Amino acid sequence: MRVLHVIPSISPLRGGPSRAVIEMVAALRLQEVDAAILTTNDHGPGLHPDLVTGRWREHQGVPVLAFRRWSPPVAALREFAVSPGLSLWLSRHLKDYDLLHIHALFSYPSTSAMAQARWAGVPYILRSIGQLSPWSLSQSSGRKRLMLRLIERRNLQGAAALHFTTGAERDEATALELAPPTLVLPLGVRGPEPAAGAAGGRDSAAPVRFLFLSRLHPKKRLENLLDALALLLQRRPDAPWELAIAGDGEPRYVAGLQERSRRLGLETRCRWLGFVEGEAKWQLLQVADWYVLPSAAENFGIAAVEALAAGTPVILSPEVAVAADVERCGAGLVSGSDPEALALALGQALERPSLSMRTSALNLAQMEFSWSTIALQLRDAYRQVLTSSAGR
CATH class of the missing domain: 3.40.50.2000 (Glycogen Phosphorylase B;)
Incomplete structure (x- = not known):
């Protein structure tokens, strides 16, 4: 054939x-x-x-x-x-x-x-x-x-x-x-090679690591995530967390996002990594505590499934199609993508995901994807x- x-x-x-x-x-x-x-x-x-x-x-x-x-x-x-x-x-x-x-x-x-x-x-x-x-x-x-x-x-x-x-x-x-x-x-998804994250690992004493890994495009609603994190900073100023942003997009749009993060007072909390692929991508996914995608529309959400395959729970908007599977299996959190709802979910995520949630994330990726x-x-x-x- x-x-x-x-x-x-x-x-x-x-x-x-x-x-x-x-x-x-x-x-x-x-x-x-x-x-x-x-x-x-x-x-x-x-x-x-x-x-x-x-x-x-x-x-x-x-x-x-x-x-x-x-x-x-x-x-x-x-x-x-x-x-x-x-x-x-x-x-x-x-x-x-x-x-x-x-x-x-x-x-x-x-x-x-x-x-x-x-x-x-x-x-x-x-x-x-x-x-x-x-x-x-x-x-x-x-x-x-x-x-x-x-x-x-x-x-x-x-x-x-x-x-x-x-x-x-x-x-x-x-x-x-x-x-x-x-x-x-x-x-x-193929999942990471066994040694891909060997040099990393999650440090319980480190700030909670949120990861946004996707194309930088209005559909992904990174603006909403930045606004939600600004709300979280106002409400819990001493809470330790950081956001890694991996992806690239139209230069003027990316510059606007970076300016938004500065205006919101998030510049010391955000790391702009640009486009990341291969082993470096898997290392990012494996050391993250949470992968976050508040997208307006995702027919699947392959980066979210890659996070699951790395054993990283996800925070997704309902418009990400795999959100229903994540909710059913307890492999992460599903939250509205408006800043207020997202800020509440991020506040909950400051407790870090449990071992059982990480296991559920990995099992979901291996069994269904x-x-x-x-x-x-x-x-x-x-x-x-x-x-x-x-x-x-």
Whole structure:
């Protein structure tokens, strides 16, 4: 079974969905699925320095074919990840594959791949990465409504299946009244190497360590977290805590966040670490007492699951889809994302999580978000899609 995964970017700067597809393909290949990735050399505002374009190369252990992202002076077109070379290659090689797994909407590589697959009669599964949620559809709503009317609704309706990572994400899309069957299957995490945090460890005498690790984007509501911590500082000025902020974003926006933290009197409590990945990321997760994400919308929340895999409890807003699992298993706290509610949760978190909560966090990650188990289920879903498509 040959399956081509199409995604606009595999840059780590694009967050969890781009990172997850590499691990998904690696896990599928271990289950004897001939899976590969077709993408662009997008790397946030620039172009990916490690991706050779125009020919197949192994990248992080999986086969990747990247084409150049057109970089016009108009920012909106750069975000659309226009890549004529990708579309031309796909038109010539689409029928070499049994199935396409498309990741993302409203982006040239994904949109054009679905349209070509419809015309060629090649089945495809779409993972919408949360872009069908009301919050996401409300962002740049005019452009998205136009794209839905012109092409994306037909792409959605033509899918052999729609892949959602949580039931909550699936439920959010029901208002669109889409016809294809749905597949609810989470993403996975590999977890840290056993030695990754050996040099660190949690020091009970140290300040309580809060960690925000994500893209710095308005959707993540870091502003609310800063405001909540300012309230906590007013109410408990002697309480020892610190916030590590790991991530990057649009420079003007990041500068505004840093200015906000200074204005709130948090500059001595906040550490701005920039983008962090690899072993350094796992060390941050392992030494943190709490991972905090008060996001406005997360169809999954892969960084939160990585925290769980590091044995670190999480503080999540209800809009983070895995929050329901966390609450059910006692693997952290779920709090409203408004500053007042969040300040109350952070005050509770000053007591540090219990050993049983840490154990619950680790067990949740290992039992429900293992790539080996998810890859088996995904392989079976592919087979079912191909059987159904052959019977049409």
